[in-house]
Amino acid sequence: MKYPNYIKQYYEAIQKKDIIVSKKIEKLYAKLVDDINNPKDNWIYDEAKANKPIDFIEKCVKISKGSKAGQPVKLILWERAFVSAIFGFVDKDSGFRKYKQVFLLVSRKNGKSFLCLCLMLYCLFEEMGTQCVCAANTLTQANKVIFEELQNIIKQNPALAKRIRKRKDDLYYADGLSTIFPVTNSPNTQDGLNVSYCLFDEAHSQKTRELYDVIYQSMSTRDQPLILTATTNGFVRGGCFDNFYEYYSKVVEGIFEDNSSIGFFYELDDPKEIDNQSCWIKCNPSLGELKKLSFLKDIYNQSKNDPSIKRTCYTKDFNIPMDENYSCDRYLEPEVILAGQKDFSLSEFAGSYCVLGLDLSLSTDLSCLTAIMQKRGSEILYVYQDYWLPDKTLEEHKRESPVYQTWVDSGYLHLCKDSARIKLSDVEIAIYDYMKVHKICCIDIGYDRYGSQYIVQNLTDNGYTVTQVGQGYSISNPMKILQGLFLENKIIFNNPITAWCISNCVIKYMEHNNWKPEKLKRAMRIDGVSSLLDALFVYEKNKNDFLNVIK
Secondary structure, eight states, X not given: OOOOXXXXXXXXXXXXXXXXXXXXXXXXXXXXHHHHHSOBTTEXXXXXXXXXXXXXXXXXXXXXXXXXXXXXXXXXXXXHHHHHHHHHEEETTTOOBSOOEEEEEOOTTSSHHHHHHHHHHHHHTSSTTOEEEXXXXXXXXXXXXXXXXXXXXXXXXHHHHHHEEEOSSSEEEGGGTEEEEEEOSXXXXXXXXXXXXXXXXXXXXXXXXXXXXXXXHTTTTOSSOEEEEEEOOOXXXXXXXXXXXXXXXXXXXXXXXXXXXXXXXXXXXXXXXXXXXXXXXXXXXXXXXXXXXXXXXXXXXXXXXXXXHHHHIIIIISOOXXXXXOOSOBSSOHHHHHHTBOOOOGGGGTTSXXXXXXXXXXXXXXXXXXXXXXXXXXXXXXXXXXEEEEGGGHHHHHHHOTHHHHHXXXXXXXXXXXXXXXXXXXXXXXHHHHHHTTOOEEXXXXXXXXXXXXXXXXXXXXXXXXXXXXXXXXXXXXXXXXXXXXXXXXXXXXXXXXXXXXXXXXXXXXXXXXXEEEESSTTOXXXXXXXXXXXXXXXXXXXXXXXXXXX
C-alpha cells in the first residue's frame, strides 16, 4: 500500500515558499528529509507507522467546539508532518520509535493541545497496560485539559465511548488495562508512575523541571515512551521553559547531538518581524485554518496602543519573550559557529608558542582555560579550551541540561574531584602542562581578576607573564575581532562546549559603540567566550612578537 509522505510534502512547500516557517523549522525538516533518504544508525522511516496515528485521528475524532463541532478532524499539513516525524522514525530491527522527547513551541490557538490529546488517545491503544498522563502546574489545569476535552472527543465516537469509561480520578480502558490521568508537582499524584505517554502541558508555567524529570525517569521500563512538551512562550524566566528552549534549540542547530529528542520551533526569526504580517504564520502555522487572521490583527493593533496588552500579545501570540534579558543581537549564527568546529591536536604545535586566557568561577559557572595557537604563514587561529566543574555540582547542572554528562564522558569537561568549588590546582597543572607535556611555550596569560588572585600569584612566582584584562571597554575590540575571524573562517576550535558558549552569547552595546558579551538568558553559560576574549586580548597585545616566534 502506498502511503503519503507528509514530511516531504511539507518540506517541498517550504522550499517553494508556499509555506513560510522559521529557520529552525526549515533546518529541522531538511534534516528529516535527509534522514528519510539516507537512513543512519539503524533508524529508518516507516510510512505505514507514520500515517497510522494520522488515520486514527481523522477517522475517529470529531471537532468538539465552535461552528464545525461534530465534523471529523482534518489535520493541517504542518500537523501531519509533525505527527509523521514523531511516529515514523523507528529502529529497523525492533520497530520502536526513535524519538522519546518532543518539544513543540507554537503560539496559542493553533490547536497544539487538541492535537496532543488526540495523540494521547492513540497511544492509549498502542500496547497493554499503557499509562498516559497529562502533567500540568495545577490539578485544576490538568483535569480541565484531560477530562473535559477528552470526554468530549470520546462522547462523539460510539466505539470509543463503549470502551473507555470515566472513573473518579482517571479514564479507564478495560480491554487494554490502560489509563489516562492527570499529575502535578504534588507528591500524592506521582506515586507508582510507569508512564508510557505524557503530555507536559504549558511548560512556560513550570518554575523547575522536577516534575518533568520524575515522569521521564518513570518511563525507563517502557520500550517506546513518549513525553511531549507542548507550550507557548511565557513570563517565567530561568525556569523549565528556558531550559527546554535552550536545549532543543541546540539540538536543532546541531550544537548538541541527541538522537532521541526533537524540537519544533514555530517562532519569528527576529522580533522585528512582528511588524510584517506575512511573517505571522511562522509562529501561527494554523493561521487562517484554526486561528483567525482578523483576531490576530485586532490584538496586534491593540498592543501598539495598550502596554498592558502588549506583553501578553507578544508572548502568547508571537512567542516573543518579554523580559529585560531578551536580546535579538545574537553574536554569531549557529552555522557560522559550527563551521569553525574541526578536530586538531596540540601535538601539531609542539616546539611552538601560544597565548592563554583564563576565566575562573567559584562553583556555579564553568571555569575555562583557552590556548590560542597559530602556524607560520597562516592567518587561522587554533583555539584549544579546557573546562572545569566541581563534581559535587554536576547533578545540579545535569538538571539544566543532560549534555553535561555527555561532555564529562567524552573528556571535554573535567571534574574537580570531591569538591563543591573549582580547584585552582587543577587549572594550574593544565597551564604547566602546555610546556612540560605538550612542549608549547606560553608568551602571555590574559585573565579576569575575579577568582584569579591566588593562581595569578603562583603563575607570577613561577616566571609566567600575566596580564589583567578589564571586562568593560577593554574587551570590546577583541570581541569585534573574534566575530570577524569567525565570519572569515579564520578560527578553528575542537570542543563542543565552546560552540555552546558562543551560541549563548549576545552583544550588549555600551557607550561609543563598545561591545560587551552577555548571556542570552540568565541560566546560560558564556565562560568559554570570556576566556577566549581574554586570550585574544593578549594575542593582539603581543601579536608582532608572537608571529615572529611561531613555527
